[in-house]
Amino acid sequence: MTRRRSSYRSLASLQRDNRVCRACAEAGFPLESLPVLEGRPGQRAMIVGQAPGIVEGIERRPWRGRAGATLRRWLELDEAAFYAAFYCVSITRCYPGRHPSGRGDRPATPGEIALCRFWLDWDLQLVQPRLVLVVGGLAARRLLGLTRLTECIGARYRLGDAVAVPLPHPSGASGWLNEPANRERLASALALVREELAAP
Numbered sequence: 001m002t003r004r005r006s007s008y009r010s011l012a013s014l015q016r017d018n019r020v021c022r023a024c025a026e027a028g029f030p031l032e033s034l035p036v037l038e039g040r041p042g043q044r045a046m047i048v049g050q051a052p053g054i055v056e057g058i059e060r061r062p063w064r065g066r067a068g069a070t071l072r073r074w075l076e077l078d079e080a081a082f083y084a085a086f087y088c089v090s091i092t093r094c095y096p097g098r099h100p101s102g103r104g105d106r107p108a109t110p111g112e113i114a115l116c117r118f119w120l121d122w123d124l125q126l127v128q129p130r131l132v133l134v135v136g137g138l139a140a141r142r143l144l145g146l147t148r149l150t151e152c153i154g155a156r157y158r159l160g161d162a163v164a165v166p167l168p169h170p171s172g173a174s175g176w177l178n179e180p181a182n183r184e185r186l187a188s189a190l191a192l193v194r195e196e197l198a199a200p
């Protein structure tokens, strides 16, 4: 049963409630996993992805599949360093299932995104991140209001008191990285991330 308090004072209680959230299922949306998120108090860098995939849904841990491996390769971090550095959440947190066409995963609907925004807003408020990696076009649109991925990769944005750096989705499904100019944009974005992570 979904429980949402009017206020949260600790990440432990926020995560406890988030991990059993069924708000979308209760609203009639088909979901194929329980919520997936991972993070600890004290982490000041956050990754906001789009939604977990099938592997993440099974393991109930973010970034476990092939896209996660690519993201760690981009960031030049092994698994231990990656999960130690980043508080990992997403725009929606339950695996939405396969797209009816059979090609890829079903994109979350605006209704599901609106229901899940509650958790993201509380994460941002309690974590108070210094750096937020915004991964994928949908996340960039929902979190930063950016509509054109190509123009925003390689730039920094403000998200409250945090620096936000958009990244393309590492699944590679879009073919965006086939363009050499886009690979240069990604290299610029990753240089920004390294610079922000190294900042005192």
Ligand code: SF4
Binding pocket: 018, 021, 022, 023, 024, 025, 031, 034, 035, 092, 093, 094, 112, 115, 116, 117, 119
């Ligand atoms: S996607 Fe978000 S709001 Fe919907 S059931 Fe999962 S955790 Fe809850």
